[in-house]
Amino acid sequence: MIKFLLKGLVRDKSRSWIPTLVVAVGVMLSVFLHAYITGFMNETIEMNAQFFNGHVKVVTRAYADEISQIPNDLALLETDILVNQLKVQFPDVQWFERIHFGGLVDAPDSLGETKTQGPAMGMAVDLLSPTKNEVQRLNLYKSLVRGNLPQKPDDILISDFFAQKLRVNPGDTITFIGSTMNNAMAYHNFVISGTLSFGAMALDRGAMIADIEAVRFALDMENAAGEIVGFLPAGFYSSKVAHAMQSDFNKVADETDVFSPVMLTFEDQGDMATFVNLAHYMGAIITGIFMLAMSLVLWNAGLLGGLRRYGEIGIRLAMGEEKVHVFSTMIYESLMIGIAGSILGTSLGLFFAWLLQTYGLDISATMKGASIMMPTVIRARITTADYFIGFIPGVVSTLIGTALAGIGIFKRQTARLFKELET
Amino acid sequence: MKKISVFILAAIILSAFSNQDASEILRKVDANLSSENRVFESTITIHGRRGSRTITSKSWSVGDTKSFTEYLSPAREQGTKMLKLENQLWIYTPTTDRIIQISGHMLRQSVMGSDLSYEDMMEDRKLTEIYNASILGRDMLDNRDVYIITLLAKVEDVAYHTQKMWVDADRFVPLKQELFAKSGQLLKRVEMKDIIYVDGRWFPTTMVYKDMLKQGDGTEFKISGIRFNQPIPEHLFSKASLKQ
Amino acid sequence: MxxxxxxxxxxxxxxxxxxxxxxxxxxxxxxxxxxxxxxxxxxxxxxxxxxxKWQIAKGQYWHKLYDQYDPFSLTESHAPVPQRFLPFITEGAMVPVLVVQASLYPHGRMQPILLKGIPKNQNLLKLPVAALDTITDAIPAIIGTNMARSAKLGKGDRVVLRWRDKSGTFDAAEVVVTDVFATNVPAIDGGQVWIDLEKLRQMMLLPNEATYLSFGQGIKEIPEVNEFVLKTQQELTSExxxxxxxxxxxxxxxxxxxxxxxxxxxxxxxxxxxxxxxxxxxxxxxxxxxxxxxxxxxxxxxxxxxxxxxxxxxxxxxxxxxxxxxxxxxxxxxxxxxxxxxxxxxxxxxxxxxxxxxxxxxxxxxxxxxxxxxxxxxxxxxxxxxxxxxx
Structure with missing residues (x-):
């Protein structure tokens, strides 16, 4: 029976090709849109995760308590061992040591005395390792306004706005004054390799990024780091995965030692939970509305499919086929069309979403220029839901449409069939 | 009955003479503590949440306007020099080979994570210039007979509006000091120990500072080898000497 | 057709x-x-x-030295409220705010904060200032949820506040959190404590002074009034x-x-x-x-x-x-x-x-x-x- 119906579908292009195509296009749009919305809605989350919060973050218990004040005196020690441990326990997650630090930046005049001075916020990341993971993660290359990325340990990137305020240029030396993790005064000369646009005034006023090894030396933090950030293998934040990791990691943590490492999820930091919540709801709402519209369209398509075959059904009824049988074969056929269309559509949708996830949509043309906190590339994000979400409108709505069209079958009177066919 | 009348009598006498006596006490304290010039080596021990750190330095100062400090250890701080002239502060560090001016707002920051700010360290005015004193009573502290005096600011630009000071009744050296906010809230407590007699004056060589609002063990400031009225070359107090 | x-x-x-x-x-x-x-x-x-709604109303006048990203600018960036603004303040169309640096000591730790004074009877901005009108032996203060989270403070909690008046004299007092507000405007939440303006002026010995003023509908915008510079709503929201x-x-x-x-x-x-x-x-x-x-x-x-x-x-x-x-x-x-x-x-x-x-x-x-x-x-x-x- 199924074989027979399939043959019919394959051989009669008008019966199969157009409806399948319509379903496929619809499903493709659903899948693509869902992936796009997920990516779009999580953009703020990802940006904050990449720059500040990580998907997960390991810090000392004491540091976590005062995290808003970036207390480096409470930093993690022996981070090489800890990073290795993390890599063993969570092999798919990318781990990076980072140090946030604050202090003064002092620019010298020609005599080496203070010319200008300003408060600065710094972040130390691994800039020099050959993988350039962090350079890409922070979108440094695109955000560069003048000069180059750091090549040497003492190279530093500072915000372009800040550089102008201090009246310094790439190539100039600046002195950082802060405090070491032992609360001693820290002084270090950095060479400005380039200037950056952060895209957020609070950062543009005095932010800088340096290589972690130089900062460790400057802040007397050998083999220490304020935090170790982890990024999930999917490249996107998942509340479930992060929380599972957290409970896994923290169950062995020593509750009594304030310097023992603890894991924080993205949501544990600041009001990021609100962000995650908001993105989740907005995504769900838009998807819901779209699914409803999609269902109506495919329902309509199913209905149209039924109408297309008005004549054929008339003949079949005239030849004595049971109405119930005609109806059920139509339902079966639409089921096949729905499934075939959904499979095709899901594949296409996933393909396009994958393209957009991998390459991103560059909207920098509409913007003044790229910056770190203002991503100009919008990416889709494929989640497990994308693999089945298209089947709901794809199969169910097609079935409903066909069923509605099929009701007509029962209304038709055999006696009038030939008359209808004559016209 | 007899005891009570003695007490009342003592109280009357005390209140009558207290202000004059208190100023006298404060003047004597100043005579011990402040000087035309001095040279000393000191050790600061800062108790952090992860252990303690000790920094040694040598300082030269003249009056209350000029001072020069060179850090001797640990290795990280060695060769770092600080010059203070009036209200300005410059720091030189050999690692950066730079002279950096520390401006107004930075002066209020704590020095090397201690319970002292640069401003605290730079406050060298005589107590009698800033405060009016009155006697609160007498007591025993660390087996020493002490006057307890209260100091009330008579000028506006002063960090601590009131102080309570336990002054050794014999040597006129403060043994304990409590620093209060205008509201009366206790902010800091300083304990002076290891009093020595040097160049005709009594001087405390150990001071423990404790920020009373904060948890922690405070900051210990120990002086070794203090000398008063030494010949100090004038050129020491110039930016040029920072780099030498 | x-x-x-x-x-x-x-x-x-x-x-x-x-x-x-x-x-x-x-x-x-x-x-x-x-x-x-x-x-x-x-x-x-x-x-x-x-x-x-929460922060800038229809625009602001800033003291010309005020720099919201540089807390060190605060010691200098205040001045008496210009005469011409006084009637607007009385009728509630303008709200002066004084900002100073202070330290908060929640749970025995020091946290540097911005202490902001706002009139407790204003209704131009959405801040729940009514809670500043509480009669208590401590200074009534309101904080945002972010501040509450980072300092681990809640409604009714008491905490020591230390500040220095205009001459640099230390002062300290207990504040009591009388309300915690939830806002989407980080600029009025993280690392800040709000108290009554008059109280803050007394504490700082800065009578009639303000750091910035927010104004409502119908105030004529003048580029500069005494030491205060106009910041239009457009400028303030450009980011x-x-x-x-x-x-x-x-x-x-x-x-x-x-x-x-x-x-x-x-x-x-x-x-x-x-x-x-x-x-x-x-x-x-x-x-x-x-x-x-x-x-x-x-x-x-x-x-x-x-x-x-x-x-x-x-x-x-x-x-x-x-x-x-x-x-x-x-x-x-x-x-x-x-x-x-x-x-x-x-x-x-x-x-x-x-x-x-x-x-x-x-x-x-x-x-x-x-x-x-x-x-x-x-x-x-x-x-x-x-x-x-x-x-």
Whole structure:
């Protein structure tokens, strides 16, 4: 029976090709849109995760308590061992040591005395390792306004706005004054390799990024780091995965030692939970509305499919086929069309979403220029839901449409069939 | 009955003479503590949440306007020099080979994570210039007979509006000091120990500072080898000497 | 032309459920696109609205040395409120704020903060200043949820505050948190404590002084008044505008997809119409219609879906939009921090421009999509078509 119906579908292009195509296009749009919305809605989350919060973050218990004040005196020690441990326990997650630090930046005049001075916020990341993971993660290359990325340990990137305020240029030396993790005064000369646009005034006023090894030396933090950030293998934040990791990691943590490492999820930091919540709801709402519209369209398509075959059904009824049988074969056929269309559509949708996830949509043309906190590339994000979400409108709505069209079958009177066919 | 009348009598006498006596006490304290010039080596021990750190330095100062400090250890701080002239502060560090001016707002920051700010360290005015004193009573502290005096600011630009000071009744050296906010809230407590007699004056060589609002063990400031009225070359107090 | 319209209308209505499904889908697209766009505009502007409601009102005057990103500027950046502002302050159209640096000692740890004084009777800004009017032995203070979280403080908690008055003399007192507010404006939340302005002026020995003033509707904007410089609302929100632009570009993809979806329905319908109504097409040609006229007829018929849809959309859409823009769209939040549920209510913004442009875009797109399959008519052989022969 199924074989027979399939043959019919394959051989009669008008019966199969157009409806399948319509379903496929619809499903493709659903899948693509869902992936796009997920990516779009999580953009703020990802940006904050990449720059500040990580998907997960390991810090000392004491540091976590005062995290808003970036207390480096409470930093993690022996981070090489800890990073290795993390890599063993969570092999798919990318781990990076980072140090946030604050202090003064002092620019010298020609005599080496203070010319200008300003408060600065710094972040130390691994800039020099050959993988350039962090350079890409922070979108440094695109955000560069003048000069180059750091090549040497003492190279530093500072915000372009800040550089102008201090009246310094790439190539100039600046002195950082802060405090070491032992609360001693820290002084270090950095060479400005380039200037950056952060895209957020609070950062543009005095932010800088340096290589972690130089900062460790400057802040007397050998083999220490304020935090170790982890990024999930999917490249996107998942509340479930992060929380599972957290409970896994923290169950062995020593509750009594304030310097023992603890894991924080993205949501544990600041009001990021609100962000995650908001993105989740907005995504769900838009998807819901779209699914409803999609269902109506495919329902309509199913209905149209039924109408297309008005004549054929008339003949079949005239030849004595049971109405119930005609109806059920139509339902079966639409089921096949729905499934075939959904499979095709899901594949296409996933393909396009994958393209957009991998390459991103560059909207920098509409913007003044790229910056770190203002991503100009919008990416889709494929989640497990994308693999089945298209089947709901794809199969169910097609079935409903066909069923509605099929009701007509029962209304038709055999006696009038030939008359209808004559016209 | 007899005891009570003695007490009342003592109280009357005390209140009558207290202000004059208190100023006298404060003047004597100043005579011990402040000087035309001095040279000393000191050790600061800062108790952090992860252990303690000790920094040694040598300082030269003249009056209350000029001072020069060179850090001797640990290795990280060695060769770092600080010059203070009036209200300005410059720091030189050999690692950066730079002279950096520390401006107004930075002066209020704590020095090397201690319970002292640069401003605290730079406050060298005589107590009698800033405060009016009155006697609160007498007591025993660390087996020493002490006057307890209260100091009330008579000028506006002063960090601590009131102080309570336990002054050794014999040597006129403060043994304990409590620093209060205008509201009366206790902010800091300083304990002076290891009093020595040097160049005709009594001087405390150990001071423990404790920020009373904060948890922690405070900051210990120990002086070794203090000398008063030494010949100090004038050129020491110039930016040029920072780099030498 | 009129005949074509009439015919198209008859044909459409005669097709029954099929047409109505299309019309419903299309009308749905209208409403959803407009609603979503309005919601997004509302959401984007929420940052600006919130900033206006909580922080800047219609604009601000800043002390010329005030730099919101440099706390060190605060020691210098205050001055007596200019005479000409005083009547506005009395009538509540202007709110002076004094900002100073201070230290808070929650749980024995020192936390540097910004201490802000705001009149406890103001109602220009949304800050719950009424809570500053509490009679207590400590200084009543309000803080935001972020501050509450980072300092681990809640309503009713007491904490020591230390500050230095204008001459640098230390002072300290206990403050009691009388309210914790939830806001989307980080600039008034993290690392800050709000107390009554008069109290702060007394504490600082800075009578009548302010760091900045926020003003409401109807205050004439003058570039500079004494030591205070005008910051227009536009200047103050410029950063948000850039963000809105990024978002808007990203959102346009939704509308395109939603429109594509509606067009899929129209296209499908048109293909079927032409396929099923060949005899009719043949008849039109036989009756002397040119092929172009027939194409036109079918295009109008397709495009009329959009017109009908607009009418249907108006019937349920307009009341819906009106209701939405007033009631807002509330997203329930399960954040139970400090007992404050931060309900995110977004107020969609529907402008005439938005509605007209959306309608036009849908109409034009529908016409184009209807036209494409109809072109096939032009290639038909009328006699064959008249006989109902499928081509």
């Amino acid at each position: 009129f005949l074509a319209l009439k015919l198209a209308y008859r044909n459409l209505v005669g097709a029954g459920l099929r047409t109505w499904l299309n019309v419903i889908v299309l009308s749905f697209s209208y409403v959803v696109i407009i609603w979503l766009k309005g919601l997004m505009v509302g959401w984007d502007h929420q940052a600006r609205f919130d900033m206006e 948000i505008d850039v963000m809105i632009k990024t978002k808007t570009t990203g959102q346009s993809v939704f509308y395109i997809i939603l429109l594509l979806l509606a067009m899929l329905a129209i296209f499908d319908t048109q293909v079927l119409s032409i396929f099923r109504r060949q005899k009719e097409i043949g008849t039109y040609v036989a009756l002397g219609y040119t092929r172009q006229q027939v194409v036109m007829l079918f295009t109008i018929e397709g495009a009329m879906h959009a017109v009908l849809a607009a009418a249907v959309a108006a019937v349920y859409g307009i009341p819906f939009f009106i209701w939405q823009s007033h009631a807002g769209f509330t997203i329930p939040m399960d954040s139970s921090d400090y007992g404050i549920a931060m309900a995110q209510t977004m107020y969609p913004v529907f402008t005439v421009g938005l509605i007209v442009s959306t309608t036009l875009i849908v109409l034009i797109t529908t016409a184009v999509v209807s036209y494409c399959p109809s072109r096939r008519i032009a290639q038909m052989n009328p006699t064959e078509a008249l006989r109902g022969k499928i081509q």
